[in-house]
Amino acid sequence: MTTATVERAERPGRPARSKEPRRGLLTTIARAWDRHWYAWAMVAPVVIVIGVLVLYPLGYGVYLSFTNATAQNVATNIGPVHIPASYHFVGLHNYWQIVSGKDGDFYPRLEWTVIWTVACVAITYSLGLAMAMLLNRPMRFRLLYRLALILPWAVPAFVGVFAWRLMFNAQYGVFNDLINVVGLPSQDWLGTPFAQKVAVIIVNVWCGVPFMMVAILGGLQAVPTELYEAAEMDGASPLQRFTHVTVPGLRPVTSTVILLSTVWTFNMFPIIYLLLGSNTSGDTDILVTFAYEKAFVGISDYAGAASYGIVILLILVAFSTFYRSRIKTEQS
Amino acid sequence: MSATIQRGTARTGTASAGRGTRGRGQRSTGASLALHATLIAASAVAVFPVLWIVFISFGPDSAWQQPGQVVHHLGLDNYRFVLLHSSFPSWMLNSVIVAGATMLVGVFIAASAGYAISRMRFPGHRQLMWVFLVTQMFPVAVLIVPLYNLMARLDLLDSYLGLVLVYCTIAVPFCAWMLKGYFDTIPREIDEAGRVDGLTPFGTFWRLILPLARPGLAVTAFYSFLTAWGEVAYSSQFMKTHYTLAAGLPTYASSIRANWGAMTAGSVLIAIPAAVVFLLVQRHLVTGLTAGGTKG
Numbered sequence: 001m002t003t004a005t006v007e008r009a010e011r012p013g014r015p016a017r018s019k020e021p022r023r024g025l026l027t028t029i030a031r032a033w034d035r036h037w038y039a040w041a042m043v044a045p046v047v048i049v050i051g052v053l054v055l056y057p058l059g060y061g062v063y064l065s066f067t068n069a070t071a072q073n074v075a076t077n078i079g080p081v082h083i084p085a086s087y088h089f090v091g092l093h094n095y096w097q098i099v100s101g102k103d104g105d106f107y108p109r110l111e112w113t114v115i116w117t118v119a120c121v122a123i124t125y126s127l128g129l130a131m132a133m134l135l136n137r138p139m140r141f142r143l144l145y146r147l148a149l150i151l152p153w154a155v156p157a158f159v160g161v162f163a164w165r166l167m168f169n170a171q172y173g174v175f176n177d178l179i180n181v182v183g184l185p186s187q188d189w190l191g192t193p194f195a196q197k198v199a200v201i202i203v204n205v206w207c208g209v210p211f212m213m214v215a216i217l218g219g220l221q222a223v224p225t226e227l228y229e230a231a232e233m234d235g236a237s238p239l240q241r242f243t244h245v246t247v248p249g250l251r252p253v254t255s256t257v258i259l260l261s262t263v264w265t266f267n268m269f270p271i272i273y274l275l276l277g278s279n280t281s282g283d284t285d286i287l288v289t290f291a292y293e294k295a296f297v298g299i300s301d302y303a304g305a306a307s308y309g310i311v312i313l314l315i316l317v318a319f320s321t322f323y324r325s326r327i328k329t330e331q332s
Numbered sequence: 333m334s335a336t337i338q339r340g341t342a343r344t345g346t347a348s349a350g351r352g353t354r355g356r357g358q359r360s361t362g363a364s365l366a367l368h369a370t371l372i373a374a375s376a377v378a379v380f381p382v383l384w385i386v387f388i389s390f391g392p393d394s395a396w397q398q399p400g401q402v403v404h405h406l407g408l409d410n411y412r413f414v415l416l417h418s419s420f421p422s423w424m425l426n427s428v429i430v431a432g433a434t435m436l437v438g439v440f441i442a443a444s445a446g447y448a449i450s451r452m453r454f455p456g457h458r459q460l461m462w463v464f465l466v467t468q469m470f471p472v473a474v475l476i477v478p479l480y481n482l483m484a485r486l487d488l489l490d491s492y493l494g495l496v497l498v499y500c501t502i503a504v505p506f507c508a509w510m511l512k513g514y515f516d517t518i519p520r521e522i523d524e525a526g527r528v529d530g531l532t533p534f535g536t537f538w539r540l541i542l543p544l545a546r547p548g549l550a551v552t553a554f555y556s557f558l559t560a561w562g563e564v565a566y567s568s569q570f571m572k573t574h575y576t577l578a579a580g581l582p583t584y585a586s587s588i589r590a591n592w593g594a595m596t597a598g599s600v601l602i603a604i605p606a607a608v609v610f611l612l613v614q615r616h617l618v619t620g621l622t623a624g625g626t627k628g
Contacts, residue, residue: 032455038533042448043460045441046508053501054467054475061478074481134371139364147611148375151382154610155603156562158578162585162599163381166388166592172397174384206381214614267471270564274582291473295480296569302477309474316469 065094065307071300087303094307103304105290106311112197113266113286120204120265121258127205128212128257133246135213136220153210161274164203165190168275193283196276200284204271208264212257219253220246255327262323263316287312382603385596393593410597420598423580426492430567430576431560433496438503438556439511439549446511447537451523461512467505472565475501480569490572498566503556510555514548515541551613558606577602 033040069087076083097103131149135142152160167175168189176186189199223246231241272289285293287308295305359367388395389410391402414420449457479498480489488494518541526536542549561577568579575583581602584595 036452036454039448039452039454040456042452042534042537043445043456046445046504047460049441049500049504050463050467053497054470054505057475057478057482057501060482061474064478064481075485131374134367134374137367139367141368145371145375149371149378150611150614151607152378154607154614155382156558156578156606158562158564158581159385159599159603160381162581162595163385165585166396166596167381167384169396172399174399206378210378263469267469269472270562270578274564277582277585288471288473291471292476292565295473295477302481305473306477309471309477312471313469313474316471317466320465320469 061306062310064303065310066091067303068093069302069306071302074302090303094303095311097304098307098311106287106308108283109285109287109290112283113288116197116201116204116286117262117265119201120208120268121261123201123205124208124212124261124265125254125258127209129216129250131209131213132216132220136217149213150210152206153214157207157270158274160207161203161271164199164206165275168199190276190279193281196280196284200272200275203275204265204268207271208261212261215253215257216250219250222253223249251331255323259320259323263320266316267312382607385599389593389596389600391593393591396592396596410593411601413591414594414597414601418584418594419575419580420594420601423575423577424601426571426574427561427576427578429492430495430499431557433492434499434503434560435553435557437496437500438507439553441500442504442507442552443511443542443549444534444537445508447515447541449508449512450515451520452533461509464505464509464512467501468509470501476566476569479566483570489570490574492574495567495570495576498570499560499563502559502563506559507552507556510552511545511548514545514552517548518544554609554613558610561602561606 066089067087068090069085073085073087075085098106101107135146135149164175167173170176170186170188170191173189175189180186187195189195227245227249228241231245236244266286267288268286269288269292272284272286273292276284282290291305291308291312294301294308387402388399390406390408391399391410392405392407393410393413395402395405445460448454449460479501483489483494483498486494488497522540522544523533523536526540527533531539563576564578567576568582571579577598581595581598584591584598
């Protein structure tokens, strides 16, 4: 209740303050204010928080990315002594190092990040779709299956990762025993780069399927049953019903979950970082974990990490803009 | 591969039902068996790692090396160690404080914005939705460096307030996005009824919509709690002494003599409360997540 009264009390003051005409074009602004101040007041807290906590640091990060800041030359306080910052502006140097491939890391990391994202999203989506279709029918123990299948999402990711780390152990891990039963040879899962890559993908798929499944299940339930009945009457085969009813009916959900999970996977930090710990040659680092290590392992290269962060963000924004506009043209 | 196979079996199920009687959802025994077998196999894969650490955690602290021995030495030693002889309880307290505060701040701040975006058309409406979407794309790497330096300058490293502020960068846009999706599912007629009865837009929101959106609020709150509860990247850098669970638990594994027993017991203690509540609210969770996206 307190919030309500406080905000209500504040509001009448606001329009009056900025309604003061400042000449010409500003009357339109004043009119817009009159009409919209209520909405603006309601979003104001979020805008302020985002401005202070997200946009300001983002701006600061962009600034850092144009400098050569490292842990050694940023401003620090050692006890009472204040050491001022001694880094300086280097222009586009950091970005040029990245984009030209001169730092030797960007393109290999990008390549693995893309493979990792595509592999994870594709496998997760197919398994999620399969599970959702299996669950989307009346049967016994349905709730039980559903809860069991959601479990990987329900436990915090780092707990799941540790469980897998235990299972993947080359000497004692139970995962090797399990795949031996199926007839596959044992692997040093957390040892060689290639096995590590397979291992992180397995863990990420394990963590990611439940979200896909639940989202797609929601989408499946929204497809009207009449469409299936009509298709059946017209003699459509099960496969035809799948491609002509299910797939189009799922399209809105599909486009959203693929976008979301692409972004999440691209940025997936804890799985790779915690599954492999320090026991990695760096080959399994995706861009995000690479940038994180740049920032906090050894001599912190703040400028380099900041520019990597910006580059990753630009890639994702470009991708999602492109993706959404393609979805829009497809729909119309 | 497996996807196509499973889909195949699933579809055959309905097909054979359709061919016989008209009753939808009736399967032949064979199809039923295949369906249940696939689901049991999938459930086993999903559940096994979790059950495995639960199993190991009841053994002696070297149990992970001899899983076969666990059944003969069942005991609560690991739990005793974790709860009584390690800093686990204080990590847990830190996590509860930070995640709880993040959740409250996130939902309180975001609710009115979510409502405004759901119901009102105003200049900046689209841009704001876009900002919410883009902030969810932020890689850890993009904000962590500037935030780390800013927090160091403000002397907020290793403090609850600092970490809560940092988590708000994730929680606030996320909550606003989720809540907007929930408010969209509440019929607009209710707002109109409120307005006819002389309520201000804020009054409508506060007295009519919020109570109706309570399940949505709960789910959003819970999910933002869980995100903070399981967050690794920020907490392991920002908290040098006041470890949260996600930052503290790895120390069991990385110390010279890794204590996997403690680790498994700790994991179980962390996972169980989270999983129980999660499974209770999961039905409402995805509606909000995807609704925001499709109606953006």
